Amino acid sequence: MGRGAIRKGRGRSTDAAHVPVLLREALEYLEPERGGTFVDCTLGLGGHARALLAANPTLRLIGIDRDPAAHKWARRRLAAFGRRVLYLQGEFGDATELLRSVGVEKVQGVLADLGVSSLQLDTPERGFSFRLEGPLDMRMGDSGPTAGEIVNRYGEADLVRIFSEYGEERQARRVARAIVAARRKGGISTTSELREVIHRAKRHYGRRRIDPATQVFQALRIEVNRELSGLERLMGQVADLLERDGRLVIISYQSLEDRIVKNTLRDLARGEIDEVTGRSRSETRLLEVLTRKPVRPSEAEVAVNPRARSARLRSARRL
Numbered sequence: 001m002g003r004g005a006i007r008k009g010r011g012r013s014t015d016a017a018h019v020p021v022l023l024r025e026a027l028e029y030l031e032p033e034r035g036g037t038f039v040d041c042t043l044g045l046g047g048h049a050r051a052l053l054a055a056n057p058t059l060r061l062i063g064i065d066r067d068p069a070a071h072k073w074a075r076r077r078l079a080a081f082g083r084r085v086l087y088l089q090g091e092f093g094d095a096t097e098l099l100r101s102v103g104v105e106k107v108q109g110v111l112a113d114l115g116v117s118s119l120q121l122d123t124p125e126r127g128f129s130f131r132l133e134g135p136l137d138m139r140m141g142d143s144g145p146t147a148g149e150i151v152n153r154y155g156e157a158d159l160v161r162i163f164s165e166y167g168e169e170r171q172a173r174r175v176a177r178a179i180v181a182a183r184r185k186g187g188i189s190t191t192s193e194l195r196e197v198i199h200r201a202k203r204h205y206g207r208r209r210i211d212p213a214t215q216v217f218q219a220l221r222i223e224v225n226r227e228l229s230g231l232e233r234l235m236g237q238v239a240d241l242l243e244r245d246g247r248l249v250i251i252s253y254q255s256l257e258d259r260i261v262k263n264t265l266r267d268l269a270r271g272e273i274d275e276v277t278g279r280s281r282s283e284t285r286l287l288e289v290l291t292r293k294p295v296r297p298s299e300a301e302v303a304v305n306p307r308a309r310s311a312r313l314r315s316a317r318r319l
């Protein structure tokens, strides 16, 4: 079966298993009842999109996702909303250009629910999960290097850097060394082979809650998909994309992403600093941050949907 292809049976279970994260909270901050054009930068399976469209019949939604398989599924799930939805395949880091290509300059709401979708995670052929046997792919879109190419070709020092920076993996050196040694014996081509190498390389991981391969898999996914630079590019555009009083909601799943969101919102909310007084010049403030602290899922939500566990939502309003 080729990349992105989905078996019928799997599709049905993916549809049923997919629960949008922090949905009620996202809607509270986005206020779809205001109507207008909203952009969902991470359409995925269309869960948040469907709720936005259902909340207000005058709302139009532009759904961006770089994964062609996501579009296929979202189109099916959102079919009932017909021409109120516009689908754009591409990177949200190119949001301004993508929206311009369909004649849209400003929107009332921007949503990004970062990370991988359950569709991506649960499809073994995509190689995102160390729990499922599959090739080391991990590409969300249809271009760029695969995780296998990185694991088998990057120099040891680069692997160490990626694992420690993007995975905050304390035993990055050990793991990188073990990977390079495994390459000499014929390379690493599947998720379970890589997991095995990581498990053998890591010491003293004891009885931890998470699998010892978690951080290295996360790091590879971030590198493959250039996730942090894409988020930085998106955050650099949000203030210009939003109409006055427009709302922004970003849901992130790990601290590196959340830091980028938090810092950008802080800077945009502070505006320029007056050199003489040291105070922020209020007329240059672009956003008001609506979430002093990130919003976390309730215990009840995590019980129903364990993937929500690490989610953090931040929101802002365009001034």
Ligand SMILES: C[S@@+](CC[C@H](N)C(=O)[O-])C[C@H]1O[C@@H](n2cnc3c(N)ncnc32)[C@H](O)[C@@H]1O
Pocket (backbone or CB within 6 Å): 018, 019, 020, 021, 041, 042, 043, 044, 045, 046, 047, 048, 049, 064, 065, 066, 067, 070, 090, 091, 092, 093, 113, 114, 115, 116, 117, 118, 140, 227, 230, 231
């Ligand atoms: C967590 S899922 C979104 C789920 C969606 N909110 C729902 O309710 O179904 C994240 C989606 O964002 C997409 N994505 C991640 N990074 C992206 C980027 N830089 N540009 C465009 N899409 C991206 C992924 O392909 C994935 O489908």
